[in-house]
Ligand SMILES: O=P(O)(O)O[C@H]1O[C@H](CO)[C@@H](O)[C@H]1O
């Protein structure tokens with residue numbers, strides 16, 4: 001009997017080898033998924049490019065099978081991809097993302113490892129009550145922290161704000177919307193005082209899904225904007241930030257005890 005090919009991710013269990021991966025690296029950007037597969041994995045095979053949700057299967061240098069997959073941007077897209085990845089047998093997910101720091105001591109180029117998320121995301125409310133904790137897997141999170149320490153990558157561990165919009169939800173005023181709602185003015189400063197480290201758009205829903213579906217999730221994001229200074233992405237530092245996040249995740253995935 002053949003297993004089904006999932007509608008969005010475009011592959012199924014039959015497309016994987018006899019010892020299929022249980023761990024996935026999940027990037028928002030399909031180019032990042034491709035780059036990870038091409039530069040960090042061995043014996044790589046493209047599984048699908050359906051809807052730009054590029055997925056690759058390959059092996060870490062220690063022989064561990066692994067997926068490099070794409071979530072797309074935002075929690076609704078991530079929720080679909082993660083649901084289907086779990087159905088093909090994935091049990092550990094490391095999100096490799098980009099983010100904007102909101103603490104002055106977290107510079108562009110460094111990485112943030114999320115221990116938990118302040119989840120201000122609509123998709124998550126379809127999965128669990130709003131009060132449900134959005135917590136990263138402690139073991140995967142420690143593996144990420146140990147990897148960053150080993151690789152001497154500047155890293156910060158703490159709470160991430162996961163929101164649904166890049167502009168309004170992250171209090172950007174340099175945007176097409178001339179009418180940022182009153183409720184959002186000052187939210188970044190409030191989060192700073194609450195010791196939130198960064199803004200991004202997927203972790204909170206990923207962590208809640210992990211709690212409900214019973215898989216292990218973690219996240220490492222390269223800092224590409226420093227919101228205590230400016231709203232813009234610092235393009236000159238983007239590559240280093242992403243490479244730091246990728247190196248940390250790949251090292252953790254190889255050394256994490258399954
Ligand atoms: O770089 P990725 O993984 O897409 O992550 C961040 O970048 C996108 C916004 O620019 C959002 O998806 C946000 O979470």
Ligand SMILES: O=c1cc[nH]c(=O)[nH]1
Nearest residue numbers: 098099100199200225
């Ligand atoms: O500022 C930023 C940078 C990347 N991704 C975000 O969601 N926000």
